[in-house]
Amino acid sequence: MQTRTTASASTQTSDTNATAKGKNLRILFELVRFIRPYKGRVAAALLALIFTASLTLSVGYGVRILIDEGFAQQSLQQLGSAIKFILALTVFISIGTFFRFYLVSSVGERVSADIRLAVFNHVITLHPSYFETNGSGDIMSRITTDTTLLQSIIGSSFSMAMRSALMCIGAIIMLFATNIKLTLIVLASVPFILVPILIYGRRVRALSRQSQDSMADVGSYAGEAIEHIKTVQSYSNEAQERTLFSNEVEKAFEIGRQRVKQRAILISGVIVIVFSAIAGMLWVGGSDVINGVMSAGDLAAFVFYAIMVASSLATISEVLGELQRAAGATERLIEILQVDSHIVAPSQNITSTAGLVAEVAFNNVSFHYPSRPDQAATEQLSLTAEQGKVVALVGPSGAGKTTLFELLQRFYDPQSGMVTLGGVDIRQLDPTALRQQMALVPQQPALFSSDVYHNIRYGTPQASDQQVIEAAKKAHAHEFIMNLPEGYNSHLGERGVRLSGGQRQRIAIARAILKDPSILLLDEATSALDSESEHHVQQALQELMRNRTTLIIAHRLSTIQHADQIAVLDQGRLVDTGDHLSLMKSCDLYQRLVELQFKHNQ
Structure with a gap:
C-alpha cells in the first residue's frame, strides 16, 4: 500500500537527516520559543528549585550536628535540636517541591499543547504535494506521540536534570568546604563518568530517532488496514495483515530494545564508577577518623554530600537518555514546522476577488505532479469557461479532468502557463479568497x-x-x-x-x-445515485447552476446534454470542444466514449 511505502521512505529520509545534523542536544534550544511566553512560571519554578536544593544541602549540616553534638557528646538536647532542624528542613523542602513540580509540570503540559497546535496549524496550510511524499500516519505520530514525549520531558525529566545539576554543584561545593582531600578523590572519577555519557548518549539519540520513526510506521500500517477493513476482510487477508503488522511491530521493538540496552549500559556504568569512587573515599575518610584527623560528623556529612553527588550524576545520566529522546522528537517536529508551503498568497499587490467576473480560463497550462515528474498531467492545455456557462469535461481515465479542478483551486501551480479567474492570474489572489468563490462536489x-x-x-x-x-x-x-x-x-x-x-x-x-458559490465544480456528482434520486438531484443542480459558472467532470449523457460546452480531453491535452451533436460528427474519441456508455447502459 502507498502509505506504507511512503512511511518507510520517510523513515529513511529522516535517518539521513538525523545523521547529517549530528548527534547532539542543541536541537532542544528550538523549544525555547515555545517556553518563552511562560518565563514567569519558569522563573518561579527555578526559584523553588534553588530553595529546595539549598535546604536539601543543609540536611548535611544537620547530620553533622546529630553525630558530633548529639551522639558524640551523649546530649539528648543537642540530639533533639538536630532532629527538629532536620524535620523543619523536610517540611520546607516538601513545600518547595510541590511548587516546583506543579509549575514545571504545568509548563510542560502547556508547551506540549502549544507545539501540538503549532504543528497542526502549520500542517493544514501545507501544499497537497507535501502529503504525496509524507504519510499521514507519520504526521499524526509527530503531532501526538512526539508532543506527548516532550510533555513528559519538559514537565518531569528536564526538571529532574536541573535539580540534579544544581544539587551536584552545591554538593561539590559543600564537599570542598568539608574536606578538600576527600573531594579530590571523588572528583578524580568525573572524567571516567563523562566517557560513557558522551559515547552512549550519542547512540541513544540515534536509536531514539529511529524508534520514533518506526513507531510512526506502525501507526501508519495499522491506520491504513483499519481504514480499508472491508477490503481486507472481503479478500480474506486478515492473516496476511496480521503477519505484516507483526513484522512492523517487531522492527519497532528491536530498535526500542537496542535503545534501552544502550541506556542500561550508560546508567550501570555511571553507577559502578561513582560508587567505586565513594568506596575509595570511605576508606581514606575512615582512616582519617580513626587517626583523629577528622570527626565522625564531618565524615558523615561528607558521605551525605558524596551520595548526593553520586545520585545526582546517576539521575543526570538517566535523564540524558530521556533528553536524547526529546531531541529526536523535537527534531521531527521542527522538521514539519520548517516546511514552507509552495502555495501562498503573494507578498504584495494582492488582487481582491470582489468584483471579478466568474470566468475561468486555462492558458497553455502544462503541469506534472511532483510525485510523477516525468509524466505530464496536462500539456499546453487551453480552455475557457465563460461566466454563467456549463462546461463538461469528458475523456478516459487519466485524461487530466480532475487535475484541472486541482489547478483551478490552486492546490498546485502549473509549471508553465497560467490559470485565470476574471482575467487575473490566480497566483495574484489569496488562495483562501479564491477557494471561497468555489464549491466542490467530488465523486x-x-x-x-x-x-x-x-x-x-x-x-x-x-x-x-x-x-x-x-x-x-x-x-x-x-x-x-x-x-x-x-x-x-x-x-x-x-x-x-x-x-x-x-x-x-x-x-x-x-x-x-x-x-x-459563483463557481461550481462537480466531479460526477450524481454518480452514486439511483435513477430516481438522480432525477431529483439533477433538478436541484439545474437550479443551483443557474447564472453560475459550472465545470462538470462528466461520464453520463444525462449530465453532458445540459452542458453549454463539452471539452474532450485525452492524456492531458484538449482534443476538441463543442456541443453533443457537433462532437458526435467531428470527434472520434467522443463518439467512442458515447458508444461505450451506450453499450454499458444496455
Whole structure:
C-alpha cells in the first residue's frame, strides 16, 4: 500500500537527516520559543528549585550536628535540636517541591499543547504535494506521540536534570568546604563518568530517532488496514495483515530494545564508577577518623554530600537518555514546522476577488505532479469557461479532468502557463479568497464524523439551522436525514460510514448549495445515485447552476446534454470542444466514449 511505502521512505529520509545534523542536544534550544511566553512560571519554578536544593544541602549540616553534638557528646538536647532542624528542613523542602513540580509540570503540559497546535496549524496550510511524499500516519505520530514525549520531558525529566545539576554543584561545593582531600578523590572519577555519557548518549539519540520513526510506521500500517477493513476482510487477508503488522511491530521493538540496552549500559556504568569512587573515599575518610584527623560528623556529612553527588550524576545520566529522546522528537517536529508551503498568497499587490467576473480560463497550462515528474498531467492545455456557462469535461481515465479542478483551486501551480479567474492570474489572489468563490462536489464526498448540521454547514459556518435544512431540501436529502436516529443531530461516523453512497453524495450537494458559490465544480456528482434520486438531484443542480459558472467532470449523457460546452480531453491535452451533436460528427474519441456508455447502459 502507498502509505506504507511512503512511511518507510520517510523513515529513511529522516535517518539521513538525523545523521547529517549530528548527534547532539542543541536541537532542544528550538523549544525555547515555545517556553518563552511562560518565563514567569519558569522563573518561579527555578526559584523553588534553588530553595529546595539549598535546604536539601543543609540536611548535611544537620547530620553533622546529630553525630558530633548529639551522639558524640551523649546530649539528648543537642540530639533533639538536630532532629527538629532536620524535620523543619523536610517540611520546607516538601513545600518547595510541590511548587516546583506543579509549575514545571504545568509548563510542560502547556508547551506540549502549544507545539501540538503549532504543528497542526502549520500542517493544514501545507501544499497537497507535501502529503504525496509524507504519510499521514507519520504526521499524526509527530503531532501526538512526539508532543506527548516532550510533555513528559519538559514537565518531569528536564526538571529532574536541573535539580540534579544544581544539587551536584552545591554538593561539590559543600564537599570542598568539608574536606578538600576527600573531594579530590571523588572528583578524580568525573572524567571516567563523562566517557560513557558522551559515547552512549550519542547512540541513544540515534536509536531514539529511529524508534520514533518506526513507531510512526506502525501507526501508519495499522491506520491504513483499519481504514480499508472491508477490503481486507472481503479478500480474506486478515492473516496476511496480521503477519505484516507483526513484522512492523517487531522492527519497532528491536530498535526500542537496542535503545534501552544502550541506556542500561550508560546508567550501570555511571553507577559502578561513582560508587567505586565513594568506596575509595570511605576508606581514606575512615582512616582519617580513626587517626583523629577528622570527626565522625564531618565524615558523615561528607558521605551525605558524596551520595548526593553520586545520585545526582546517576539521575543526570538517566535523564540524558530521556533528553536524547526529546531531541529526536523535537527534531521531527521542527522538521514539519520548517516546511514552507509552495502555495501562498503573494507578498504584495494582492488582487481582491470582489468584483471579478466568474470566468475561468486555462492558458497553455502544462503541469506534472511532483510525485510523477516525468509524466505530464496536462500539456499546453487551453480552455475557457465563460461566466454563467456549463462546461463538461469528458475523456478516459487519466485524461487530466480532475487535475484541472486541482489547478483551478490552486492546490498546485502549473509549471508553465497560467490559470485565470476574471482575467487575473490566480497566483495574484489569496488562495483562501479564491477557494471561497468555489464549491466542490467530488465523486467520493468527504464527510466528517460529526453531525449532519456540521457536515452541511462545513463550507458556511455562519449559516443558521433553518438555512441548513433548506439546503438539504433542495438537495433532496431532508427526508432521509429526518429518518436518521437523531435527525440533523445524528453523527455520521468516520467518513460518513453510516450513510449509503447516494446519501453521502446528497449531503455534499447540500453543502455546495448552502455555500452559494459563483463557481461550481462537480466531479460526477450524481454518480452514486439511483435513477430516481438522480432525477431529483439533477433538478436541484439545474437550479443551483443557474447564472453560475459550472465545470462538470462528466461520464453520463444525462449530465453532458445540459452542458453549454463539452471539452474532450485525452492524456492531458484538449482534443476538441463543442456541443453533443457537433462532437458526435467531428470527434472520434467522443463518439467512442458515447458508444461505450451506450453499450454499458444496455
